[in-house]
Amino acid sequence: MAYQLIEIERRDKGVTWIQIDNPPANAIGKELMQELEEAVEELTHDSKTRVVVVASKNSKIFLAGADLKGMISGSSDLVEDSIADNFIEKESARMQSCFQKFQNMPKPVIAAINGYALGGGCELALACDFRLMGGGKIGLTEVSLGLIPGAGGTQRMTQILGRAKAMEMIFLAKKIEAKEAEKIGLIHRAIDRDNFEEEVTSFSEKLAIGAxxxxxxxxxxxxxxxxxxxxxxxxxxxxxxxxxxxxxxxxxxxxxxxxxxxxxxxx
The missing domain is CATH 1.10.287 (Helix Hairpins)
Structure with missing residues (x-):
């Protein structure tokens, strides 16, 4: 099918790349979530796709967070506080559902992070099976805005890092580079930014030739x-x-x- 905000590229050995391309900042919104979900559905049933790589066409940003202005604006149009709270809760659940589809996909999924993955970008990466990172920084920074991660971040980061380290990362809204992220186990491998695509390709093809x-x-x-x-x-x-x-x-x-x-x- 035709996509507007992502590109699907089928490469050698059954490796398929999903390239997010939503300028200027790759912000996550309803249209992008819809396309990501449709891509998961398409590639799940594509017998030639063996491994999926989620990447970005933006050289500086993997994926930005939710459209907070739109979320606030949407809730402010609602009169009763309880209705507004329910609207925001549904928006959170919508992102959770989108990212969960990558975790449930019955094929290996790699997050190829070569730019900033903060907030929602980090949460999408956490839903992938592997995280390879070159440049940028990664972290759940919502508390610095008076918010909390709302797209699965509190749950997945705790599962991956453990309670103590997850609380440190989330409470302090830490943004860390690839080497430190690898050291604490937040990503699987910090790789050379200059050879980023080659190393991601090598890793993905190693998976693709397996069972x-x-x-x-x-x-x-x-x-x-x-x-x-x-x-x-x-x-x-x-x-x-x-x-x-x-x-x-x-x-x-x-x-x-x-x-x-x-x-x-x-x-």
Whole structure:
């Protein structure tokens, strides 16, 4: 389909890039969220797409936060405080739902961060499976505005960093560069900005030649860790059984017994 605010680029080995292009600042709004959700739907059902990379056409900004002026303006048009609060809550839930689709996508998703990822930009990156970062800074800075993260940031940052570090990052509205983000585990890898695209490509292709169907099922089980242990184990068992519905186990096991490296890309 035709997109206005993103570009879909299919590259080698089943790696597909979603390039966000919403000038001037890549702000997240209803139209962009709609296109991102449609892209997730399209690429989920695209058998040739094995790995998804979320990137930005803006060299300085990965993704800006929500349109706060529009949110405030929309709520101010409503008379009763309870109705206004409900409007803002729905706007928050709308962003949460959009970003959750990337977390639920049954394929590996990489956030390629080569610019500022603050507020909503950080929250989208946290919803991806991997975060590779070159330039810019990353952080949840909403408290500096008297707000809190509202697109899943309080939940995902706590899961990734732990309660103590998440509270430090959020309460102090810290903005950190790639090396520090890698050190505390907020991103997976700080990479050279000059070779950013090449390193992202190398990492994504390494995933793409693997058993991506099994990765998707493992992701489903990992996502279930926020449930009770017993429920999470049930999801894992169902996902384990589902791996045998694809040809990946036969490819992997055959290669194992032949003492060869499995080639899932041609499966």
């Amino acid at each position: 991506v169907k099994a990765m998707g099922l493992a992701k489903k089980a990992i996502n279930a860790t926020d449930k009770s242990l017993s429920e999470g184990l049930k999801v894992e068992a169902r996902a384990f059984a589902e791996t045998f519905s694809s040809d990946e186990p036969s490819i992997g096991l055959a290669a194992f017994f032949l003492k060869q490296k499995a080639n899932f890309l041609e499966g």
